[in-house]
Amino acid sequence: MxxxxxxxxxxxxxxxxxxxVSAEYKNYEECIKPGDFALTFDDGPASEYTEMVLDILKKENVKATFFINGKNCMDVANDPEAQRLIKREVDEGHVIASHTYTHPETGITTLTDEQLTSELKTLNDLVFDLTGLKLAFFRPPLGEFNEANKRVIEELGFTANVLWNLDSNDWKKGDNATANYFKYLDKADPSSNSFIALNHDIQKVTATSNLQIMIPIIRDLGYNFVTVDECLGMSAYQNVNSLENKGAAVNATATNTIVPANVTSSTPTSIVRSDDRSNLKSGAETxxxxxxxxxxxxxxxxxxxx
Known part of the structure; x- marks a missing residue:
């Protein structure tokens, strides 16, 4: 013996x-459960329209997901109003996620690994100082990324590359965001379809009309509004293990100036665009x-x- x-x-x-085996960084463009509908908003916060979007969501009792930037429409590190908007998003039960610090004009495929690391880490550090939350979800500007980008993002602890399967095109002049919603919804059924809808809380049409029109209609069609963490069945934050704890208390205020990444061009490789859905499959932490x-x-x- x-x-x-x-x-x-x-x-x-x-x-x-x-x-x-840690959570593998994967691409997602729809929810795992039919009938779920995740409203998402990119590029904010914005001084005027983000507040209006939050007011509508509060009135309609809808929780959404905001893919925020640190220095796009507002300089979050140095603007108390921008900080207040992000804190309000968290306090009211919405999810916040990363959309890079500066929203590089050409996207992230032209960034070096070091530049992308700076973009992501700078924003995450800033958000942590503001809210105590460490972001786990990411959406690439322009919806474009390559394998080198994915390696960097995964190494920083992100678990989900959140794309979309409904695009409002609310940023596009001459386009009709409401008509674009109907274009997708007319072909779908909540018994078999789910949506991650792309909007921008920096766009007037979303803040002043489209959101107010579409929320009641989406409800009447039988869809259930969810945040992206509920949509995917994953925690939105690297330091919060449970979906139930996502509304962590805002506990700090940023006081230091954050230095953004310097963006220079490099040659992109194997760019994957948001509308290339051949291999976008849901996955879970194992x-x-x-x-x-x-x-x-x-x-x-x-x-x-x-």
């Missing part, structure tokens, strides 16, 4: 060999344990103790 010392050594060895080995070793230890 094994000695107690030897049995314990085997258990320690088995525990050391347990393989924990844990792999060597359970059989632990059970066997536990029995060995038990019998040696007796």
């Amino acid at each position: 094994f000695s107690i010392k030897k049995s314990l050594s085997l258990i320690v060895a088995a525990l050391a060999s347990i393989q924990v 844990l792999s344990y060597s359970l059989l080995s632990l059970i066997i070793l536990a029995f060995i230890t038990l019998f040696n103790f007796n």
